[in-house]
Amino acid sequence: MLTFLALAMIVVFIVLLSKKKLSVFAALTLVPLVFGIIAALATGHSLLDLFKWIQEGIFFKLNAKTGKVSWGVISPAATILFSILYFDIMLGVGLFDPVAEFFIKKAKGDPMKVLLSTVMVASVVSLNGDTTTTIIICIAAFLNLYKQLNLKLSYLAIVIVAPIGIWNQLPWGGPTIAAATALGVEISDLFRTLLPGLLAAQVVVILIAALLGKKERQRLNFNPSSTEKVSQEHLNQMLSAIRDNEPELKRPKLYWFNLLLTLGSLGLLIKGDIHGSIIFMLASAIALVINYRNVSECNNRLEALAEDVLPTAIVTMGAGVFSGVLTGSGMANALANSIASIIPTGLGSHMAPIYAIIAAPAICFLPQDAFYFGIASVIKGVMVQFGITPMQAAVASMVGQAFRLISPVIPALYMLCGETKQNFVDFQKEYLKYFWVVIVTYLVVYGLTGALPY
Template sequence: MLSILGLAMILVFIVALSRKKLQVFVALTLVPLVFGTIACLATGNGVLDVFTWIQHGVFFKVDPDTGKVAWGVIAPATTILFSIFYFDLMLNVGLFDPVAEFFIKKAKGDPLKVIMSTAAVASVVSLNGDTTTTIIICLAAFRALYKQLGLTLWTLAIVIVAPIGIWNQLPWGGPTIAAAAALHVDLIALFRQLLPGLLTAQVVVLVIAYRIGLKERARIHFDPASCESVGPEQIDAMLRAVRDKDPGLKRPRLFWVNLLLTLGGLTLLILDLAHGAVVFLLLSALALVINFPDVDQATDRIEAIAPDVLPTTIATLGAGVFSGVLTGSGMASALANSIAGAIPTSLGSHMAPVYAVMATPAIVFLPQDAFYFGIASVLSGVMEQFGITPMQAAVASMVGQSFRLISPVIPALYLLCGETEQNFVDFQRKYLRWFWPVLVTYLVVYGLTGALPW
């Protein structure tokens, strides 16, 4: 019963978004509220339990036996709130103008060069293993440039997240840690098995980014062989558009101060010396007092930036309602067990790649721990009966990470979709259209190395 409710909740959520029947925050909040209430009635729980599940999903839950705290989305929501505010402020004062001008001059309006640069920067930044940080940095560096050059913002979104899905599988990444712990395999040994696939997938992502760049060239009729495609006058017009935007807010004399402030904050963030929410909260306060010491000016900036901050932040909090109800009601666990039971065991030694493909939707829609400690841990024992080792089962459980970065339970993706002006389901479709070869790459490479027996 719970597995059917869980599946229905996910499907209703997807349909409501794809047909634009509900706004994303409303869908994330009211759909699980309805299905959570039904789950309470069906299982004999008190209806008020729904509020407890939501509290756990949004804020935190304390394990009564171990005392361990499992945080909800309040931390990433706060990080997103202040990070959007801070980088909007830095855009206002012109911190990223030199970056935009550099790429405009070097790319000379060439979409291919801009898109390849995006993929390269996202790949490097994502090595820290933090999705939110990578998205924030890449949006700040490239969003204005894409808009200036007339490039599609959905391209920016999918080119940013594709490398994140690869490098989240480093030893300090959440999926790899969860897989190793759930299947009781050595973390570093698992990473060694994954590394050939990750490196090959990175090459594939760059090739796909190159193809997207060629498509964008054709769409805006850019001819790299013609010096007339983007002449000096047009480039100068692009540069002026950057320089002349909100000139009253620009603070060129404070450029180095703002740069050092930003680099210092990002260093704390990347080295994990302080929580992102705390870092960006303090950065925002410092940036306001440095750049807008007048109280009225500072107040005006807060009010002007609020429309950028509010939609993404409340969508993130809505994601906490969705994941809290899905997990707390038992729907996540029941759905995990149902998916595990649906995978045929009669395929023998071929079960590993079959499991890798069939488990991919679960990786996308279930909370990460629900998948690895539910489905993956259960199926590891089943596959062992057919000669598939726990290590090979762990590798199979990582293949679906190729699509993890289109999951509706990742809060930072709502920031990405908001900043790139697109519906979440449209973002999912565009990513699937272009980056499905990453999943195939994993299957082929792991098959050739023996990490995933065929």
């Protein structure tokens, strides 16, 4: 009975999200509420038990025998809230502008340098975790240059999205938030585990950009030793896409302070001695006071950034309802046991990499929250029965992010394809032609570090 209810709840949740019948927050709260009522009545629990399940999913659960506390989503939600706030503040003050401008100036007229500069600028801008913002800024900065130099616009598209798929996995990025919340692991711990793979993937993306640049050199018969350069007019247009983005918020005189504050915050986050929410809450307060001296400016920034900060934090809190009902009612255990019973014993120990590969299309074609809360959270219970830890299950569920940025459910990609004059399916094919190696990189690196058992 509980297995059937669990499957029905997950399917209804995924369908409602896929068909856009409910928002993510509404689906995460209302669907488990309905099925939680059914599960409570079917198993002889009272409706008060349902609200206890929800409370444990949001706040914490105390194991009466061991005294161990299992945190709900309140921990990652607080980290998410303040980390997004902090990096939005840093994006506004122009912390990443000098790096982006440096790569644009160095590109000049060399196709290889242009492609390498594009991928580096996209990498820097994508650190704020927002796909749409990264695409808009990179298109504004590079589109005219690619047209002027007759470079393939399809290459522009794929070198913009490739690093986004990597750095969306930072602690304040959507995939990491969803995976950590759904699988019950700490965001900072998951990020430390993912970091070697992310760095290796970035190296691979740079090498692929260099390969594409070399192919463009050959196609255009460009001599790297020539003195051909981009016109000053086009260079200024590219730089203005960075400089003219909300100039009233820029604080160039405070650049080194903001850089040191950011590096210090990230260092503390990676070290793991202090909770991420505390780090970014304090860093946000310091950044606001130093960069915007009067109370009115600080309040205006908080109000302006609320649109970015609140939705993700609210969705994370809603996820506590979903995970709380699924776990507290016994549906998660029932479904995990049913799946585990049909998996051959010899295959169980190798389940992590197999799941990582099989899950890649699901990550690509399903809404992100539908995958992590509807599928990954249940598969975790199956993996645990074969000796795979929740952290290893979380890492396996992140491998498919290599293909997430060709997903048809990401609206910004249609804008990207429109600007680069290509069909969406052609864009997907062009990306897959080169970037399948990223998923292989993840599998190899995580295998070597022990984050993904084989």
